[in-house]
Amino acid sequence: MKQNDLLQRRLLFVVGKGGVGKTTVASALALEAARRGAKTLLVEVDGVGRAAQVFGVSVRPPGEVAPLTPSLFLMNVEGSAALAEYLMMTVPVKRVLQGVLNSRIYQYFVAAAPGLKELMTIGKIWFEANRTDTAGGGVWDIVVVDAPATGHSLQYLAMPQATFDTFTSGLVHREASRVVELLQDPERTGVVLVTAAEEMPVNETIETYRRLRSDLHLPSALLVVNRFHQTALRSADVEALERRLESEASVASREFVDEVLRRAREELGWVQINERYLQRLREAVPLRTVVLPFLFSEEFGLDEVKRLSAQLAAEVAETKARPAKGGKA
């Protein structure tokens, strides 16, 4: 497989367990792509508006584009809205269609049809990744998807292949095959696995990596280990202080000293946990790995995302820079 620059690909899926910082990493990647001049779409799937919150914009209805910077845009994609949009595009009689969309039987159908919402979600993302403007150029240089929590993500990513396998000919087969082709192409698509170096997320990440490889045949491109505790502290610092406290009969400012010690133990404890699970990851997931630091900040906001974005940038930019935009239009 050719190891090209992550941000040269057209479509990135950022997947991971809830709470590990998926939105942060997706936002950071999107920011960096935009900074390099790529027209970037950040997609939140079935979102509760987390990305919007990070960038401080209001949540828009599904399918609507919200500008974040001159070259970075945000969109919330949701299955039933995508299906409605698809039907609106392909069915000429709008009046009839509205009636159908509002009917209970239609809503029932959408809820009941196996994988329909997932398929339409991926279909919509595919549509955006391939969307062209009137001049025939691509609307987006890169689409970064902040995918739902892992279990859900895999269901989404499996749908096009399942559809492709179900139909052996016809329109649906052709459409599904184009989607599968894009998803499985390591030149154009990459899956970014995000995790924290703790037990639950690491177990899930190893499982996800295995499934992406052997069941879904999707190109995993990068492993991001987020919230990694790195410290200047040494265990000798703690041990020396502990020994001293044991031998002293009375200690001034005892509460303060105890708290200094407690916090040092906490930090060293998490460094140890993080290192142990990073080691496990390195053994089980042979992917290019970026480690992002745990940030000690009062509030985690856009500034923190930008800091991580700069770190990611340095790590993913080892290969050549993106060619000038005119090159591919």
Place this chain on the structure above:
Amino acid sequence: MSNALERVVETHQVIVSAGSGGVGKTTTAAAIGLYGARKGRRTVVLTIDPARRLADALGVGELRGGEESAVKGDFAGSLTVMMLDQKSAWDALVQRHAPTPEIRDRVLDNRFYQHLSQTFAGSQEYMAIEQLSELYAGGRFDLIVIDTPPTRHALDFLEAPRRVADFLDRQIIKWFVKPYVAAGWATVEVMNRTVRFLMRRLEDATGVSVLVEVSDFFTAMSGLFDGFQERVQRVYELLQAAETAFVLVASPEEQVLAEAEYFCRKMSELRMPLRAVVFNRAHFEFEAIGDSPAQRDVAMSTLVPDAESRQRLVDNFELYEVLARGDAVRMESFRRQLPRRVAVAEVPNFDTDLHDVSGLERMHPFLFGK
């Protein structure tokens, strides 16, 4: 330190541990269960996906969905852990209620059923509640602690049963078991040609003749779903009852708390009894007790003569103080919006992950007081 959660556990029979994913719901549920068992209650913890090491430590690592296991230990009462698995819970429901083996097999082989039982949004939540009401009715336990599924949104747990109930609504089902529906869209006379065309196209896009499968499923299951609305109603009544307490678990992070806030609001709209909030993995500000920064410097210099080592220790202290300040602001503003009788417990971030009984016990003083 808050010990108000002690009363909540003492005075309720059902404890629901709720919250968004990755905040420590499972760990909190296990810690509450352990406490109940120590206090002499016959306790069961219904869990969904515990961390492997915690499951191993409790001796339930090999447990499959629907199975239960007694945790060995020094309990005045008893502690049972039960695993929830939505697929096997649905299968059990079908096995229990299918009138004949033929119908049972027909349902289990039905593609729509397989999809419903594995992926239908809310069926896992629904099954958790279904299992809860069964445990409650069984009377073997006097404390039931239920860990809720890892939803994208904490609220899904509350809304799912209603959604499943609407989905299995008798009126709709009646419509689906009519013979002309069972034959597929082509014969649905009530719809005009355009609609039929559209629906057929949708079926093509999804790969199954949904209508036929759905109809077949409901025809086979019609007996089971007769009392469905009433059953869901009873489950809601149990959730709203005086013996039930919801414990909302949240980490003091912006996005988690934003979701938690919405959850609280929705709880009161739905008249669900929110009784406690647990802030998990929190950092606390240092409260100076009468000494000045200069005195602290002197104390540290005496204890740690090595200037570099001292600097590292103090720097680390300051970094954690930054975290603590943020956590304090967020927890305080969250607290202010809570009704006064909601108990609040703050559990610190420990220096290790909690993966065994002694780890769970470290949470106890913060949850229940000394």
